[in-house]
Amino acid sequence: MAVNPFVLQAGQAALVVALAPLLTGIVRKAKARLLRRRGASVFQPYRDLLRLARKDAVLAENASWLFRSTPYVTFACIWAAAVFVPTFATRLPLSAAADLIVIVALLGTSRFMLALAGLDVGTSFGGIGSSREMMIASLAEPAMLMIIFTLALMARTTDLSTIAADFALGHVGLRVSLGLALVALIMVAIAENARIPVDNPATHLELTMVHEAMVLEYSGRHLALIEAAASLKLLLYISLIGCVFVPWGIAAPGAGTGAIAASLAAFAGKVAIGAVLLAVFETAVAKMRVFRVSEFLTGALLLGLLAALLLFVSRSF
C-alpha cells in the first residue's frame, strides 16, 4: 500500500528537526570516545536545548528587533532548505518547488541574517565573527555552486530529488568529475558547518573562532534556536552528501510502508556513519589559521570548477 506523499513530506519535515540534535550528540560522543573520554549521552543536546529554551533570554540593552527575530528566521530558512533535501524518499510533493540552487541560497539567507545579528549589538567579537563568516562564505558558496553545476550537468537538471533518483539507478556510474565534486563538497560542508579545521564548534574565547563569536551575544531560547539550526544544517549537509553520493536505499515515489521503513533505516545508518566519520576526521586534523581557510576553500572552488569544466568538455567524464 502506497503511503500518501503529503504524509511523507510532513514526516520528513518533522524527522529532520527531531533527528538533528541526536546527530550532534553522536558526533560529540564519538569524539569523546576517540579521545578516550566517556562523553555525555547522545541525548544530551536535547536536554541542552530544552534547558536553554526554558531560561530567560538576556538581550543586550541596545539589541534591536533584528537581533530578536534573526534566530527564528535563521532556523526557519535552514528548516525550509532541509525540507527540500531528500532524506528517505524522493519526489516528495514540495521537492519540485526548489532545486539545489534554492537550497544553497536559503542557507545563504540564514547566514546573511546571522551575520547581521552579529553586528547588531556593536561588540568587537560579533564583528570579527560576522566579518570572517562572510569571508568564508564568499569562497564556500561559489565552490558549492560549481559542485551543483557538476551534478546538474550529469543529471541534466538542478532538481535534487531527480538527481538522487537518477544516481540511485546507477546510470551515472563512477566518474572522475563525481570524485572531484565529492571532495569539494566535503570541504565546503566542513567550512559551512564551522567544523575543524576551518572553525571549532567547541571553543569559546579563542580569537580564531568564527561562528561562535558571531552568536556570542545570544542566550536562552534564541541561543537554543541557533544551536538547533546549526545541528539541522549539519544534518542537511550529511543528507545531501548521502542522497547524491550514496543514493541507495531511498524510497521511490509510490513506495509502500515496508519500503519506507527500510529507507528510514538506511537513512539512519547513513547519518550515523557520517557522524562517526566526521568525528574521526575532526579528531585527526588540527585547526588551521583563519587566513589558511581561504586557501583551503580556493582549493574546493578549483576542484569544483575542474569537475564542471571536464563535463563541459565531455559529458562522459
Added chain:
Amino acid sequence: MHLAAVLDLILVLLALGAAGAATARLAAGRIVVYGGCFAACAALLGLAGAALLGPEAAPSTLSLPLGLPWLRANFALDSLSAVFLVVIDLGGAMASLYGLGYGRHEHEPDRVLPFFPLFLAGMNLVVVADDAFAFLVSWEFMSLSSWALVLAHHREKATLHAGYVYLVMASIGTVALLLAFGVMAGPGGDYAFAAIREHGLSAGAASAVLVLVLVGAGSKAGLVPLHAWLPLAHPAAPSHVSALMSGVMTKVAVYAAVRILFDLVGGVQWWWGAIVMGLGALTAVMGILYALMQHDLKRLLAYSTVENVGIVFIGLGLTLAFQADGLVTAAALSLSAALFHVFNHSVFKSLLFFGAGAVQTATGERDMERLGGLIRFMPVTALVFLVGSASIAALPPFNGFASEWLVLQAILASPDLPQWALKFLVPAVGAMLALSAALVAACFVKAFGITFLGRPRSKSALQARETDAVSRGVMAALAGLCLFAGVFPGVVMEGFAPAVRQLSGGAVPVSEGAQWLLLLPQAGSRSAYSGVVVFVLILCACALTFFVVRAVGSSRTRRAPAWDCGFPDPSPATQYTADSFAEPIRRVFGTVLFDARESVDLPAPGDMRAARFEVRMRDYAWDLLYEPVAVAIAYAAERFNRVQFFSIRRYLTMVFGALIFLLSVVALWR
C-alpha cells in the same frame, strides 16, 4: 496609437523642465515639477504596460519633421522599447515621488528642478528613437542633463572632479556610438533604423560595430575597465538622481547594446558572445570587490551597480553565443534572465539609493564609518533597506534571486554550444558569477550592518530622525515590489515575453498555464523554482518555530549590558568598522587585484605619538587606462591651445590648405 501619446508625454516632461526653471525659487516649484514628473511617468508606465500586456501589434512608427531640414526624426514603439519604458518610468515615477519629500532639503533647487524632467525626457526619447540621428541627439540630451544634475552640488571639490570625468567619458561614449552608427549606415548614409536593418554588414564591419558599442554603451553602463567615472558621478548627484542614474540610466545603456547588437546589426558570431560574457564576468567580480572596499555608502551602491551591469552582460553574452549557434530556447532563456535582472536591479537599486538618501538627510553623512545604530532611530528606512540588501544579495524569496537563478540555468544550458573556446569560458564565467553573488552578500552585510546596526559612531548618527512619510511610502512600495517580483517571478516575466520573442524568436515557457506558481527555465525541464512555495514555507516555518518555542520555553526577556566575553568596552570606536569588516576579503582578493599594502606604525612603549595604520590600494583601471587618456587629452589641449593665438594671415593660410586637401581627397576618391 500608444506612440503618439508617449511622445506627447515626453513633450510634457520637456515643458516641466521649463516650468522648473521658471519656478525653481518658489516653494511651489518642487511640487509642480515632481508632481508633474510623477504624473507623466505614471502615464508613460501605464502606456508601456498596456503595450506589453495588450494584444501583440506591429511596432507603431511615427516620422516627425524635426531636426535637419532634409532629415525627418523617426520614432517607433515596439515591445523592446516598451520593456525599457517600463523600467525607465517605474524608476522615474518613484524618483519623482521621492523627490517631493527629499527635495525639501535641497539647498539650491534651481540647479535640480529644471534638469530633472529633462533627464527623464532624454531617457524616454532614447528608447523610442527609430533613427540614428534621433537616437544620438536623445542620448546626448540624456548625458548632458544628467551631467548638469551631477553638478547640482558644484561647490564640493569632489563633485567638480566627478563632473569633469563624467563629461569626458560621456563624450567618448557618444563618439563611439556615432562611429558605430556611421559603420552601420554604410556608404549610403541612411540613418533610419529600418534602413540599417535592411542592408546586412560584412563580418568585419559588424565586428567593428560590436567593439564600438561596447565602448559607447559599455562605458555608460559601467563595464570594467571603462567604469571609473561611474562611482564618481553617480554618488555626487542628489540621491533621487543617483537612483535614476544607477537604476535607470545604466539600463538605457543596456538598451542601446541590445538594440544595436540584437536588432540592427544581425549576423551574430559566436565569439561576440565570448567577449561580451567575459567582460560581463570581469565586471561582476571587479565591481563587487571595488564595492567591498568602499566606506562611502553611495559609492558602495554605485560600484554595486557596476557588478549588476556585469550580470546583465553575462546574460546578453550567453544570448549572443546561443543565437550564433541557433539554440533558440536557450537564447530566449538567457535574454529573459538579462531583461528580468534589468528590471529587478532598477527596482532594488532605486530603493537602496533612496535609503541612502534618507540616511544622508537624517545624519548629513555618507561615510559609513560615522554612522551606525540607525535601526533604532529610523526603523522603517532600516527595514526597507534590509529588503533591498537581501534582494540585491540574491537571497530567496526576493527578486534578485529569481533573476540570478535564471542566469545560472542559462549557463547550465550551454554545454550544447559547439565551440571549444565557449566550453572552457562558460564554466569560468559561471564560477565568477557565483563568486560575485557570494561577495555581494558580504558587501551588503557590511553596508546594512555598519550603517544601521551596532552603536552610533558619531553625534550626527545619534541624532538621526526617521525620514518623511512620502519617502517612506515610496521605499515601502519598492520593497513590496522586490518581494512581489521574487515571489511571483513568472507573472513579471510574462510582461517581457513579447520583447524576448521579438529578439530571440523563442520564449521562456515560464510554466504551462501556472505562471504564478512555477518558474521553469525550459519547456519540460525538471529544474524549477517556485517563489511562492518557498516564501510560504519560510513563513510557516517561522510561525511554527515561534509557537513551539513559546509553548516549550520561556517567553520572558531581560535586558542587560552587552556580554562581549565579559569585557564590553563602552566606546563605540571598539566596534568593527566598514574597513575592518572588509579586511579579510581585502587580504584574500585585494593583495593582487588592488595591490593593497598595509603599513602599521606602532610607536615604542613610552613614545607618545599616535599609532597609525595605513592601507594603500591602486585602482588599475584608473592608473592604466584613465590616467594615460587624461594625460593625452591634457597634452593635446595644450598643443591645440596655440591655434587660438595665430594671426589672421595664418588662419587664412590654414583654411586654404584645408580646402586644397579636401578637394584633392575628393578628386582621388572619384
